[in-house]
Amino acid sequence: MSRLALAIRHVPFEDLGVLAPALADRGYAVRYLEAGVDAIDPDALAQADLVVILGGPIGVYETGRYPFLEAELRAIGERLRRDRPTLGICLGAQLMAAALGAEVASTGRVEIGYAPLTLTGEGRESPLRAVESVPVLHWHGDQFGIPAGARRLAETPGFPNQAFALGPRILGLQFHLEADAAKIEQWLIGHACELSLRGIDPAAIRRDAAQHGPSLARHARQALDLWLDAF
Numbered sequence: 001m002s003r004l005a006l007a008i009r010h011v012p013f014e015d016l017g018v019l020a021p022a023l024a025d026r027g028y029a030v031r032y033l034e035a036g037v038d039a040i041d042p043d044a045l046a047q048a049d050l051v052v053i054l055g056g057p058i059g060v061y062e063t064g065r066y067p068f069l070e071a072e073l074r075a076i077g078e079r080l081r082r083d084r085p086t087l088g089i090c091l092g093a094q095l096m097a098a099a100l101g102a103e104v105a106s107t108g109r110v111e112i113g114y115a116p117l118t119l120t121g122e123g124r125e126s127p128l129r130a131v132e133s134v135p136v137l138h139w140h141g142d143q144f145g146i147p148a149g150a151r152r153l154a155e156t157p158g159f160p161n162q163a164f165a166l167g168p169r170i171l172g173l174q175f176h177l178e179a180d181a182a183k184i185e186q187w188l189i190g191h192a193c194e195l196s197l198r199g200i201d202p203a204a205i206r207r208d209a210a211q212h213g214p215s216l217a218r219h220a221r222q223a224l225d226l227w228l229d230a231f
Contacts, residue, residue: 002028003027005028005029007051007054008032008092009032014054017183018179019052019177031048041071042079045076052088054092060073060095060104061105080100087171092172093163093172097145105143106142109158111158126165127223128154131222136216137176137179137209144174168230177220177224178220179209179216184205
C-alpha cells in the first residue's frame, strides 16, 4: 500500500512542484487540502504519513482577516506535538513556528528572487547540505523565530532564520525548495501586484529561473531524500 502525503495548499500555483515526482517515487500518494475551503483539523492531518504545508501571500498573524488560520494552526500544533513527519515551506514554516510558540512577524522588507543560502554548522550536518551554494527561490517578507529546542540551519544576509529542524521529523524552510522553474510564470502572474509594488522586474526572476531551476530541482530532490531517509 502507498503512503499518504497530505499537502496544505494556500494558493493554486504554490504546489509541491519538483517535490511531487520525488514523493511519488518514494511510494507516496499525494492529496491536497485547499486552505480556506477544505477542513483542516487534527483528524485530517493525523491520517497522513507525511504533511507538507505550502506557501502563500498572507501572514500567520492575520487571523482576523483569514479566520481559517486559527483552525489550521491548531491542527498543525497537534501534529507537531505528536512528532509526526511535517515539512513547512515559507508560510508553512511560519505556521509551524507559530504553532511551536515562536514569534512570526513582518520585517518591513522583502527577499524575492534566486540566491544561495549560508548554512550553519548544524545546517551542514542536516539534509540541507544538499542545497549548499545552490541558488534557491526566496519570496517572503515575514520572518519566523526559531522555536524552543529547534536547531537553526540556514541564513541569508537579510534574514538570519531561513530554516529550522526540531528532531529528525520536523523541518521548516523559509525559502522555496519546491519551486518548479518550468512554472515560474504562474508565480510572476500570481504575485504581479507585489512585484510591481516593490519595483522588481519579473524578467530578472524569469532569467534566473531558467538558469538555476534545473540545478535546484536536482538538489531539492536530494535534500528531500536525505530528510525522509533520516526517519
